[in-house]
Amino acid sequence: MGVAPAQSVTAAEIASPPAALDRDLAQELWRASGAADWDLSLDSFSRILIELATAANFGLDSLSAANVGQQSAFYRGLHLGELALARGCAAGCERAWERFLSLYRQPLTRAAIAIAGSETVGRDLADQLYGELYGLTERDGERRSPLASYRGRGSLMGWLRTTLAQRHVDQIRRTRREEPLEEIDAAAPEAGPTAQPAELTQLERAIEHAVAAQPAEERFLLAAYYLDGQTLLQVARVLGVSEATVSRKLHRATASIRKLVVKNLERSGLSRRAAEETLGADPRDLSPNLKKLLQNPRTVPFPEQAAS
């Protein structure tokens, strides 16, 4: 039984998962994955595939329906071998674990050391995750392995690295929160609201609006580069582009923000010359929190815009 072609489908059909995976395709994928080696039957593997395809809606937005070609491309684009191995491990197949160990134990440790920046912390991190993966945690009387949540969209090693990074970042954040008060620099008492010239208020609002108007990628770039202090190379790796491209995009984003700020100032009643002069204000006189701006794009629209 094939996947129902869904070129034009109703909302109900979109919401409902595909009834079944085409038998031939399922067999092809099952063979390609080597799932039989890990005691995964064709049916169980098909169920896994259908489940994850449904969860991701074949990589499309929730309102779109995938046609046969899109479904097939989605299935074939999965890391099937690694998916089968992960699910075999999660199901407790010893052979799968042996294979997993031989393939990923050392890379996992190396990745943990690289992420933690310390061999001791890294090894601890890796061992902790390894125990988790093996299913030492139990929920409702069942051993649960995070490997069961691997869906084969990216590589298994990438998933392991990201999971390690998650654990590490969460641990650091948790530790920070648990630091005794005396070890944290006492925050300086915030100065009370001070009256500031109207031009500066306008400038702040113009900046807020300009930043919020940036597309997601530009805001990510600005945040990663200016707030997190990541290098061009780091940002480039994440986006899968070259450093030069990142640099160009950053330049374009800042130029766009400047242009928008001037435009917003003009809309608020300033002449172009006055707007340009306002841009020359000392940043220390401004109070907009860029971090808050970048991470909370909701801003109050300008009255003029609201009116229009």
Next chain:
Amino acid sequence: MTTTIQHESHPGAESLAAFAEQALGAHERGQILAHLAICSRCRQIVALASDAAAEAAPTTQVAVRPRRAWWQGWGLALAPTVALAATVAGVAYLHMHRATPDNQTAKVEPPAQIAPNNAPVANTSTTAPTANFARPKPSNAAPAVSSRESIAAPHAQAEGIIARVEEAPAPSVAAPAPLNESRAVANNLVPAPAQTAVDAWQQEQKSAPSAATRVFASKSAAPSKLRDVQTNASGNNALAVNNNALTDVTAGAAAFNNQANSFAAMEVAPTAKRMKKAKELPAILLPSGLPAVSVTNSGSLTLALDATGALYLRPLAGAAWQRIAPQWTGHAVLVRRQAAPGGQENGEDKARSYGITAAAPAKLLEIVNDQNQVWLSTDGKTWSAK
């Protein structure tokens, strides 16, 4: 947006990893980017994971799938392909570097016009190291050899000719030798000490830019001398080697440059026919039992030096050699007819510049010793310092 047990409001490791690996579609990618723009925690996670991936990338790639070098795909076809490419490159190189010289020598090469069978025939030029250049001069003391010589002359083929000539027996030759044959003979006449010196010079030149340069230098581009070889067909194996000292011996720098150019031109492009004939050319054995290392003639008079510096004179072709008592100091290394003065290029000079000179009678003869001192003579028997 996918969620995990721990992070209810953040994308799961699956989505973040797939995002970092560019494995998501546009829609999902946009969702993740929108989240990353506002979530420093997830940005940090993605950055850390990407850094770790970058660090592990080389080892992972090797472990998963060793990348084959581009040439490994050629398999067994690689060796013949490389050989063919080398052959083609060599032929192209020879072709390019022989075209001009051949044209130049072709104008004067026909020996029949210049040298009848019973007269000294061809005056072929070459360069060969001589004893007084056993210690090669530094480059600033080298003769004003044109750059063309140094560039065009490196020639593995010349090396091959010379090597074969040295190995070949010495049958008699009745026919005039073509230009390159004579050059090869001249190289064959290089005495053992001089050759040793040349070898030493080669050793010193090992830091030279290329092996080809060394080959050329060892066989044809002596540091500061050029040697004209005359083949006298009237004798059984009479060879006249007419040496032209270059820089500090002759004043004709301009004439030399012309010669050097033509000699360099002749260094290249010996044909297979010439190579074959070159093997047949004999060396002159002198009464001392040593081969002649420097030979010249003046009319019917032939003078030859052996490796010990002893001078022998033969008044007529076919007559017996007479030893001439030394009237010079040092070790004679070169005997020749006097070079044209002042660099003026008369007809003979021009002809010689192409490597061919009909032997002219009653010329002034010269002996050069290893100190570069010169003695003159008109009859070959009486010598006076220049």
